[in-house]
Amino acid sequence: xxxxxxxxxxxxxxxxxxxxxxxxxxxxxxxxxxxxxxxxxxxxxxxxxxxxxxxxxxxxxxxxxxxxxxxxxxxxxxxxxxxxxxxxxxxxxxxxxxxxxxxxxxxxxxxxxxxxxxxxxxxxxxxxxxxxxxxxxxxxxxxxxxxxxxxxxxxxxxxxxxxxxxxxxxxxxxxxxxxxxxxxxxxxxxxxxxxxxxxxxxxxxxxxxxxxxxxxxxxxxxxxxxxxxxxxxxxxxxxxxxxxxxxxxxxxxxxxxxxxxxxxxxxxxxxxxxxxxxxxxx
Amino acid sequence: xxxxxxxxxxxxxxxxxxxxxxxxxxxxxxxxxxxxxxxxxxxxxxxxxxxxxxxxxxxxxxxxxxxxxxxxxxxxxxxxxxxxxxxxxxxxxxxxxxxxxxxxxxxxxxxxxxxxxxxxxxxxxxxxxxxxxxxxxxxxxxxxxxxxxxxxxxxxxxxxxxxxxxxxxxxxxxxxxxxxxxxxxxxxxxxxxxxxxxxxxxxxxxxxxxxxxxxxxxxxxxxxxxxxxxxxxxxxxxxxxxxxxxxxxxxxxxxxxxxxxxxxxxxxx
Numbered sequence: 001x002x003x004x005x006x007x008x009x010x011x012x013x014x015x016x017x018x019x020x021x022x023x024x025x026x027x028x029x030x031x032x033x034x035x036x037x038x039x040x041x042x043x044x045x046x047x048x049x050x051x052x053x054x055x056x057x058x059x060x061x062x063x064x065x066x067x068x069x070x071x072x073x074x075x076x077x078x079x080x081x082x083x084x085x086x087x088x089x090x091x092x093x094x095x096x097x098x099x100x101x102x103x104x105x106x107x108x109x110x111x112x113x114x115x116x117x118x119x120x121x122x123x124x125x126x127x128x129x130x131x132x133x134x135x136x137x138x139x140x141x142x143x144x145x146x147x148x149x150x151x152x153x154x155x156x157x158x159x160x161x162x163x164x165x166x167x168x169x170x171x172x173x174x175x176x177x178x179x180x181x182x183x184x185x186x187x188x189x190x191x192x193x194x195x196x197x198x199x200x201x202x203x204x205x206x207x208x209x210x211x212x213x214x215x216x217x218x219x220x221x222x223x224x225x226x227x228x229x230x231x232x233x234x235x236x237x238x239x240x241x242x243x244x245x246x247x248x249x250x251x252x253x254x255x256x257x258x259x260x261x262x263x264x265x266x267x268x269x270x271x272x273x274x275x276x277x278x279x280x281x282x
Numbered sequence: 283x284x285x286x287x288x289x290x291x292x293x294x295x296x297x298x299x300x301x302x303x304x305x306x307x308x309x310x311x312x313x314x315x316x317x318x319x320x321x322x323x324x325x326x327x328x329x330x331x332x333x334x335x336x337x338x339x340x341x342x343x344x345x346x347x348x349x350x351x352x353x354x355x356x357x358x359x360x361x362x363x364x365x366x367x368x369x370x371x372x373x374x375x376x377x378x379x380x381x382x383x384x385x386x387x388x389x390x391x392x393x394x395x396x397x398x399x400x401x402x403x404x405x406x407x408x409x410x411x412x413x414x415x416x417x418x419x420x421x422x423x424x425x426x427x428x429x430x431x432x433x434x435x436x437x438x439x440x441x442x443x444x445x446x447x448x449x450x451x452x453x454x455x456x457x458x459x460x461x462x463x464x465x466x467x468x469x470x471x472x473x474x475x476x477x478x479x480x481x482x483x484x485x486x487x488x489x490x491x492x493x494x495x496x497x498x499x500x501x502x503x504x505x506x507x508x509x510x511x512x513x514x515x516x517x518x519x520x521x522x523x524x525x526x527x528x529x530x531x532x533x534x535x536x537x538x539x540x541x542x543x544x545x546x547x548x549x550x551x
Contacts, residue, residue, distance in 0.1 A: 092356060165351050166393040166455070170406025170462055171383035180405075181395065 032256050039253025048219065054247035058254050060218055064133065064228030068212065069198040071137035076148050081190060084152035085178055108146035115139050115207040124211050132225040136212025143207060144197030148190060155189020156182050188276040195269035199262045205232040231258040302327040302466060302496050303348060308362035310343055312355065317343045319520040330488055330497045332511035334504060336549050340520040341500045345468050348498065349385040350378055386464035390471045392451035394443035399435050402443045402454055406462040425457040429487055449480025466496045473506065485510050504547055508532060516540050518549045
């Protein structure tokens with residue numbers, strides 16, 4: 001085989017890899033849209049479910065999912081910002097830096113079902129909070145914490161030192177430098193990380209299924225300590241009734257709505273990142 | 283007779299009072315390597331002192347230790363004393379923010395904040411919320427005029443500062459430093475990333491500004507130092523080789539190494 005042939009073979013094989021990768025995604029989307037679209041209607045999106053979820057709409061599931069991730073984001077953001085600022089601006093010791101990195105990556109590597117069990121033992125039983133959506137938000141916020149922390153850290157840490165020096169040289173204290181110079185320029189990193197994090201969190205089933213959700217008979221919660229119904233747990237419940245064609249179609253419809261929500265968060269994250277890149281380049 | 287003997291002594295006393303900054307036996311290490319070695323020098327008030335020397339000689343480290351912006355550099359340790367207006371600035375308890383409003387600094391690369399031109403001028407002013415709109419405008423006008431930028435930007439004060447040219451940005455950085463009313467301005471090779479015309483504009487500005495401020499100017503451009511310096515400090519390999527009035531150091535330097543540097547820009551140390 002001469003060099004030209006090798007070159008072509010290499011090109012063909014990487015082309016093949018890209019094609020397979022794109023096809024898998026297109027295939028998945030295709031199936032979800034093909035099966036889910038017939039289920040989607042205004043009634044489906046605005047009505048509550050009946051007959052243990054097999055009939056009716058998914059409005060409370062959509063509401064429950066958004067409520068969970070909204071509070072997860074609110075709980076996560078201050079902790080992630082604080083950790084990122086400390087790691088970037090205050091932590092000088094190399095060894096402590098490595099330890100903190102290891103901790104953050106380990107937290108990211110913990111399987112989601114473990115978070116669920118931890119939530120059940122610690123919050124639901126030990127703290128006696130019962131099955132409640134706020135416990136679900138707390139657990140999801142812990143799950144997305146590494147993503148948001150690292151994204152914020154990278155955004156803050158990549159701000160050139162000359163910005164820190166120029167503002168300190170004007171007589172600003174360290175916290176003023178952080179609040180007035182670093183945070184405004186690094187905040188996009190926190191928002192990007194948050195959107196990527198909640199795009200992942202909204203689809204999670206395992207960590208919330210025994211601590212925050214009920215499978216049927218749930219409406220709007222009137223306090224922090226009530227269960228909600230969410231899209232992924234609803235899909236799980238419907239998939240278990242696969243012999244009922246209406247339930248199955250509703251499962252496809254709910255899947256499509258969930259995928260659309262994930263795509264919205266991911267694309268917003270992409271846009272914020274692109275917009276900031278163009279600002280920092282100009 | 284007694285009066286005649288007293289006069290030179292009085293002038294010596296006056297001279298030391300005119301020195302706004304005195305550096306005594308300054309030594310700086312970064313990790314294991316010694317960057318500055320027993321530097322002792324003094325900076326006269328309301329004059330331009332140029333620090334010259336080849337690259338890597340420690341000029342920047344020296345100027346950056348005068349407002350202690352070096353403190354944040356990892357692995358740095360400092361010995362010796364820097365006295366500003368009679369007070370040692372190496373004291374651990376000193377209010378650094380206060381010190382830096384008295385000793386302002388302009389860096390090599392213009393660094394404007396992602397805000398408007400006007401907000402950039404006002405950036406270092408404390409308690410900005412308590413200042414009226416009119417006063418803010420006056421501060422912006424006064425300082426932009428001082429750096430000859432007013433005519434160019436008066437009609438677009440609310441534009442992003444990043445839209446200015448590099449030379450204009452550097453003048454904006456100087457205006458921002460002037461706005462906090464320092465006594466001393468440190469400039470660390472402020473023209474090295476600018477075009478020659480912008481560089482000359484900044485040189486002319488320094489000559490104008492020295493009536494009000496003491497200026498310490500680091501440059502590796504000997505021609506520039508010849509144009510603006512009242513005093514020269516020649517540093518090579520972390521050691522102070524010679525310091526004195528620019529006219530004397532350029533025409534008849536007492537040290538052969540200085541002579542080699544000011545004539546051929548060559549240094550053997």
